[in-house]
Each structure stands twice: as C-alpha cells, then as structure tokens.
Amino acid sequence: MQTEAGVLILAATPIGDVEDASPALRRAILQADVIAAEDTRRFRDLCRRLGLEPTASVVSYFEGNEAGRVEGLLASMQDGATVVVVTDAGMPVVSDPGFRIVQAAAEAGIRVTAVPGPSAVLTALAVSGLPSDRFTFEGFVSRKPGERRRALADVAEERRTMVFFEAPHRLGAFLADAADALGADRPAVVCRELTKTYEEVLRGTLSELATWAQGEVRGEITIVVAGAVPRAGSLPEAVDDVVAQVEAGERFKAAVSAAAERHGVAKQALYDAALVARKERA
Known part of the structure; x- marks a missing residue:
C-alpha cells in the first residue's frame, strides 16, 4: 500500500550529448530535496553544463556504498522528501546503482517513478x-x-x-x-x-x-x-524426447511443445510422429 510520504525519482541522464537532457530531468534536479549521484563531481559538472544550480543535498550513491545509503534515503522519503537518483550516464538500475533503493521504497509503500531518457x-x-x-x-x-x-x-x-x-x-x-x-x-x-x-x-x-x-x-x-539461428532439428530425436518426457510424467501436448522448441522442428509434424511412436511402443 502506497503512503503519503515522499517520492523516489529515477532520472535518466545523457549518455554523451548534454543536449539530450530533457526538460523533465531539469525539473527533477531543481525540485529535488536529495540527489543521490553515482559520482557527485560528474553530477555537478552536468549541472554546470546545463546551467542549473540545484538546492538539494547531494550525496554519493555508487556500487560500493549503495547498500549503506538505503536506510538514510528511505528515512528522508518517509519524512516527505523527494529523492532523485542519477548515475553517470543513462537510466539508474540498468547496470548501475538504484535497485536496492527502489526495492526498499516499494516495500515501504513509497511512490517510485522515473524520468525517462537516454539509454545506451x-x-x-x-x-x-x-x-x-x-x-x-x-x-x-x-x-x-x-x-x-x-x-x-x-x-x-x-x-x-x-x-x-x-x-x-x-x-x-x-x-x-x-x-x-x-x-x-x-x-x-x-x-x-x-x-x-x-x-x-x-x-x-x-x-x-x-x-x-x-x-x-x-x-x-x-x-x-545477433541471436542464434534455429537448427534444422532431427524429427526422430525429437520424437524420442517426447516419449521420454511423457514416460517421466509430462503431459503429451506440453512435451510436444517443449521438444519442438528444443529441436527446431515443426510442432504439428512432431505431434503426428509422436502419436504414431506412442502407439507402436504401447
């Protein structure tokens, strides 16, 4: 259940070109009470290039101290603060800090939202x-x-x-x-x-x-x-696979679907061949 406490904002920052910074990112930075930045120096440099002068308290929030920061950031939000998380580039949480505070905020019923933007x-x-x-x-x-x-x-x-x-x-x-x-x-x-x-x-x-x-x-x-190209599978091998699955307790249709995917064969052809094999082995 969501509370009436503060809010957690995950704010995407430019991955290279500073002109990719959105108006929503600018607003979030200026309206924040606390900004948790992966690198405080890089964040302040971003603000300088954007011509922003945030009034928020800026704290470091990187892989090494992420777990230790959760309690303090959560307490701030429970007191009604708007906490903005920014990383060096791109969207927080995606191979960057953010997951732990999102999880904690969600469990505490605090609203979590995002400022979408650049993504490598x-x-x-x-x-x-x-x-x-x-x-x-x-x-x-x-x-x-x-x-x-x-x-x-x-x-x-x-x-x-x-x-x-x-x-x-x-x-x-x-x-x-x-x-x-x-x-x-x-x-x-x-x-x-x-x-x-x-x-x-x-x-x-x-x-x-x-x-x-x-x-x-x-x-x-x-x-x-690129993803793998499906192999031209062997129908007899797929039939043996189905029979083995059914003997192990799997339902026939489910076994056919799974084997067709694994062996790269047509599902209907496998279904027909497996039916024949079951009758012959009965």
Whole structure:
C-alpha cells in the first residue's frame, strides 16, 4: 500500500550529448530535496553544463556504498522528501546503482517513478541493424576469463538479439570468447561513444570484430549480437524426447511443445510422429 510520504525519482541522464537532457530531468534536479549521484563531481559538472544550480543535498550513491545509503534515503522519503537518483550516464538500475533503493521504497509503500531518457541499450539496439522485435540485455559479463566463457556458452542458443556492456580494455577478450562460444560468423555490432563527438558503430562478424579490437580501444562500449539461428532439428530425436518426457510424467501436448522448441522442428509434424511412436511402443 502506497503512503503519503515522499517520492523516489529515477532520472535518466545523457549518455554523451548534454543536449539530450530533457526538460523533465531539469525539473527533477531543481525540485529535488536529495540527489543521490553515482559520482557527485560528474553530477555537478552536468549541472554546470546545463546551467542549473540545484538546492538539494547531494550525496554519493555508487556500487560500493549503495547498500549503506538505503536506510538514510528511505528515512528522508518517509519524512516527505523527494529523492532523485542519477548515475553517470543513462537510466539508474540498468547496470548501475538504484535497485536496492527502489526495492526498499516499494516495500515501504513509497511512490517510485522515473524520468525517462537516454539509454545506451536501446540506442545501440536501434542503430545496430539487427532484429529488435525481441531482445535480451545481458549487461556486463564476468571479467574473469573462465566465468566469462561459461556465461557466453549459456546464451549460445539464445534466439533473441543480445545486448552487452564491456570495458574497452576487455573488449578484445570478450569478442574472442564470444566468437568461440557463439560462432565466429555470428553477426554483431560494436557501438563506441554513442551520441558523442567520436561515435563509432562497427558491424561485422564476431571474428572480424575481435580482430579489430586487438588494437587500442577507448570510450564507452555497447555490443549487440545477433541471436542464434534455429537448427534444422532431427524429427526422430525429437520424437524420442517426447516419449521420454511423457514416460517421466509430462503431459503429451506440453512435451510436444517443449521438444519442438528444443529441436527446431515443426510442432504439428512432431505431434503426428509422436502419436504414431506412442502407439507402436504401447
């Protein structure tokens, strides 16, 4: 149940071009009682470039102190304050601080709203030229080579377009591991410095992009990777899969649907073949 206390506002900030700052962002900054900023110096620089002089109390709110800040920010909102969360670029919570305070505010019945705006995820997806009707955001994978390779192997069969973040100094290793796990010929796009002066959008296969990234790369990086192409499955294997699922207690229609998806075969053809197989094995 929502209370009559303050409000939590998640405010998207420009990912590069300061002119992308919306009027709503300006209002939120000027009307805030407390501003929780990922980097207070970068936030004050943003205000300077926007010509704003906020009167709010500005506190740091980054990965290292996020959990410790929740209690104080929540108390401020319960006293009626408007708390605005801003990160260095883009929308809070999306691979940035914000989740913990949103969760706490929601549990306390405090109103949570957002000032929408720039997003590296959606901007990269839009300019990539890869299918955008269905996609998944994977964020940053582990910086540890073994864990990174396992994470990429886990999404090798993902059919939706995938969006990743990566640090520039790890980009070459990420792309090389992605080429191994997802296929050297998998189409991908590397977006560097989106909306900034030296914006660069590079398209190619994972192998080609991995070779390019062996040189020095700088700036903010977003990677968009095409989803897996469904394999031409084996109908007999899919039939065996259905029979095994049914014998394990699954309903026939559900087993057919799941097996058709896994094996990449037509559902009706599998349904008919599995019926015949069940009768023959009865």
